[in-house]
Amino acid sequence: MSKLIFVNLPVTDLNRSIAFYEGVGAQKNPQFSDDTAACMVISETIHVMILTHDKFRQFTSLPIADAHKTCQVLLCLSENSREEVDKTVDGAAKAGGRADPNPQQDYGFMYGRSFSDPDGHIWEVMYMDMAAAQKAFAAE
Template sequence: MSRLIFVNLPVRDLERSISFYEALGHAKNPQFSDDTAACIVVSDTIHVMLLTHEKFMQFSPRPIADAKAGAQVLLCLSASSREAVDAEVGKAVEAGGKADPTPTQEYGFMYGRSYEDPDGHIWEVMWMDPVAVANGPEAAAA
């Protein structure tokens, strides 16, 4: 059985956040969306729940951290190629995000960049050589 992951993110402006994630090529699932939350489908197994601050506080006893001032989680998505990494970061910038808030990762067998969404949540995008995935980084270097 495949497991699903729902990443719950508090957002200041729900419509702006929906537009940002749709500009990255992700779809909104209207079945699980309303005026306080939006379900963004990243893949068959990954969903991002964009929640207004009021809605988010219904699920958390702790205050919402300012993602532009501190970090609580690092989110990372895989990509099919180095070019796909660059393309996704480019789409994020075109949609109003910020490119490369963290250093670019260049290890030969692995390449990664990042972007920041309008609320300051940082998403890393990385590609890993399929040989390294199957046999370890040393095999990719050979």
């Protein structure tokens, strides 16, 4: 069995966050969702648990950061093409997020953009042409 990742994020408005993550292509798994949390499935191995602040506090005694003011983590998803990177970021903006809070990256063999969700959590979205990357690294 493949290892799974469950990214846990505190959110201020659960329903808004559900709508946002559905807007970027995630599907809500009702089996692991209730009025305090929702499991948003990005892929077979990537799940985002969005949790109300009260629910999130059950897992840590540390203060919950305001991701609009501080950054603790940058999350990154891969896509299969430059066009899919753009589609994902544009979809995030249409769903209520912010497109490109970080500068766009274009190294020829690698292309990346970013978005932030309504609570300020930043997601990097990247595509890498592995054949072009191998050529670029071999030339060095």
